[in-house]
Amino acid sequence: MTGTPLVAGNARVKDTRKLSRRSVRTERRLFLADGPKAVAEALALPGCVVEVFATPQATEQHAGLVDGAPVWTLVDDRALASLSDSVTPAGVVAVCRHLDVPLEEALSGTPRLVAVCADVRDPGNAGTVLRTADAAGADAVVLAGSSVDAYNPKTVRATVGSLFHLPVALAPDPDAAVAAARGAGLQVLAADGDGEVDLFAADDLLARPTAWLLGNEAHGLPADLAASADHRVRIPIRGRAESLNLATAAAVCLYASARAQRVS
Incomplete structure (x- = not known):
């Protein structure tokens, strides 16, 4: 977790944003969990989280989550908002593996x-x-x-x-x-x-x-x-x-x- 926060036009952010579409979620077997509560629950499930995107402010507010993430990526406010469908994004979004079972x-x-x-x-x-x-x-x-x-x-x-x-x-x-x-x-x-x-x-x-x-x-x-x-x-x-x-x-x-x- 170093460097300048990624912006909304960054290729990684844009690629992750595609998970807002059901067809992409289904193809990749990935989805987005938005907000600190969802991210905390996802991190508690071994192997569920692929990466967490968070603003610097949210990273400071939820520092207890950082060590549990396999990858914690800083993004600016606009980039985070592009990954969230919430009216008031809480500043942290996790990319998670699908959980459904047979x-x-x-x-x-x-x-x-x-x-x-x-x-x-x-x-x-x-x-x-x-x-x-x-x-x-x-x-x-x-x-x-x-x-x-x-x-x-x-x-x-x-x-x-x-x-x-x-x-x-x-x-x-x-x-x-x-x-x-x-x-x-x-x-x-x-x-x-x-x-x-x-x-x-x-x-x-x-x-x-x-x-x-x-x-x-x-x-x-x-x-x-x-x-x-x-x-x-x-x-x-x-x-x-x-x-x-x-x-x-x-x-x-x-x-x-x-x-x-x-x-x-």
């Missing part, structure tokens, strides 16, 4: 709680589901079908570091994800506003090892996919709200399972 690996062992997101498109929702699954003690998260890229900068930011805490699998076929979950000894519960099971009256069911199947923000789960679950579970709406958004529904369902499993 579906079979994510479901290995004896999992008790898994979230399977089918066609979840909003990066903030996907990141929040992952963060909530981590907080609830889930064993893995599966992004199935045409779900948003796990490494979208907004998704990564919304996980607030949880992306680095638990296995994430990418499954192009939601039906295959359901079959794999069942093969791992998990019952599959579909979160469905028209479900036949009331979440508040399902403690015996919730105490079992479970994969929660969560659908698209606008359209929910396709009828055939919901029907493939062992049960369709509805969250009671006691007030006048039409529904809950995806991230909130996921939190309610995951924590209901976590509570029931703890006391069973």
Whole structure:
């Protein structure tokens, strides 16, 4: 970590900036983690970080991170801003290796709680589901079908570091994800506003090892996919709200399972 900070027009900075595109992230199996919290969590995971870019001011503020980085590169404010999609960049961005694992690996062992997101498109929702699954003690998260890229900068930011805490699998076929979950000894519960099971009256069911199947923000789960679950579970709406958004529904369902499993 020596020399003059790199500027936005520097070839290395410009090449790294290409990771803002999903196609480049996929090809290189690399992504950007923005902010000191995400960088700290990435550095705590052996072999995850390739390089850290930081402004001199951020380097001084977060000096405790420097020794853990394989490469720490100084950049000026404009160069750092070009690598960040945050409105107010925090001054430090890490280039990280992809973290997703094969579906079979994510479901290995004896999992008790898994979230399977089918066609979840909003990066903030996907990141929040992952963060909530981590907080609830889930064993893995599966992004199935045409779900948003796990490494979208907004998704990564919304996980607030949880992306680095638990296995994430990418499954192009939601039906295959359901079959794999069942093969791992998990019952599959579909979160469905028209479900036949009331979440508040399902403690015996919730105490079992479970994969929660969560659908698209606008359209929910396709009828055939919901029907493939062992049960369709509805969250009671006691007030006048039409529904809950995806991230909130996921939190309610995951924590209901976590509570029931703890006391069973």
